[in-house]
Amino acid sequence: MVRLSRVQVRTLGFGGSWLGQVRLGQGAIPAPRPQTVYPKSEPGESLEVAKLALDGARLTAEIGLPKSVIDYYQAHGQAVPSRQTVKALIDSGASISGIRPVVAQAAGLIQTSSVGISGVLGTENRPVYIAAVNLPDYNVNFDVLSVAGIDLPQQEIGMLIGRDVLRHVKFTYDGNSGNFTLEQG
Amino acid sequence: MSFQEDEAWFENNRAYIAQQYQGQYVIVLGKSIRGSYPTLGAAFNAAVQQFWPHAGFVIKQAIAGQPVEKFGSWSG
Numbered sequence A: 001m002v003r004l005s006r007v008q009v010r011t012l013g014f015g016g017s018w019l020g021q022v023r024l025g026q027g028a029i030p031a032p033r034p035q036t037v038y039p040k041s042e043p044g045e046s047l048e049v050a051k052l053a054l055d056g057a058r059l060t061a062e063i064g065l066p067k068s069v070i071d072y073y074q075a076h077g078q079a080v081p082s083r084q085t086v087k088a089l090i091d092s093g094a095s096i097s098g099i100r101p102v103v104a105q106a107a108g109l110i111q112t113s114s115v116g117i118s119g120v121l122g123t124e125n126r127p128v129y130i131a132a133v134n135l136p137d138y139n140v141n142f143d144v145l146s147v148a149g150i151d152l153p154q155q156e157i158g159m160l161i162g163r164d165v166l167r168h169v170k171f172t173y174d175g176n177s178g179n180f181t182l183e184q185g
Numbered sequence B: 001m002s003f004q005e006d007e008a009w010f011e012n013n014r015a016y017i018a019q020q021y022q023g024q025y026v027i028v029l030g031k032s033i034r035g036s037y038p039t040l041g042a043a044f045n046a047a048v049q050q051f052w053p054h055a056g057f058v059i060k061q062a063i064a065g066q067p068v069e070k071f072g073s074w075s076g
Helices: A047-055 A067-075 A101-107 B003-012 B014-021 B040-050
Strands: A058-064 A084-090 A110-119 A122-135 A140-149 A159-161 A169-174 A179-184 B025-028 B033-037 B058-061 B068-070
Touching: A047 A179, A058 A101, A058 A159, A067 B040, A084 A101, A101 A122, A101 A140, A110 A140, A110 B003, A110 B040, A140 A179, A140 B040, B003 B014, B003 B025, B003 B058, B014 B033, B025 B040, B033 B040, B040 B058
Parallel strands: A084 A159, A110 B068
Antiparallel strands: A058 A084, A058 A122, A110 A122, A110 B058, A122 A140, A169 A179, B025 B033, B025 B058
């Protein structure tokens, strides 16, 4: 058997804690043995550039009930479950958007279906909720969006924004400047 | 009639429903189609106004194949 040794490539010149970290998507079903890849930096590269390369496109998302449900609560004098503010990650590898089930419960979302989620370990059935989603930093708003309830491996991420959202917006990822933009058409 | 039973009923009859409703979003309740709409938003809002919160409802798009979604660029 040939035993391969780990080869270290150039690493970030700041923040040694980033060494050895790699994030390959944020899927619901973790890969059994992720390959170790070290982030690279180029001479003179800014913090924003390295952060975007490592963390991905992160933004604030507000998750709440669609207007028709809020109207029902208000018409019946009932308290409306509060909108949940979470950190979201844009994942162009995801065909549908997803949120943590605890976020769905806290926002009082209604489950309307379930869907099979394909991963390296097989297909898992997950609930589908209807949510109103606002991305306030970019003035992008959806009143009725279907989102799957998924368990995300990174605790700080509450939502994955998939291609079902990206198909309705212009998403620009500028790795050279360390910035990204979203525009709703 | 439970949510799971309505979902199972839809899947068992998916081919026929897809032929009848051709891509529309349908409301399923009590093992029957209770409405069809051109968009998810229209179907959801109608279902809330007609049935919620007294009955749980299922909303599905009437297409032939059962969709399987993917998360993360490494999945599938």
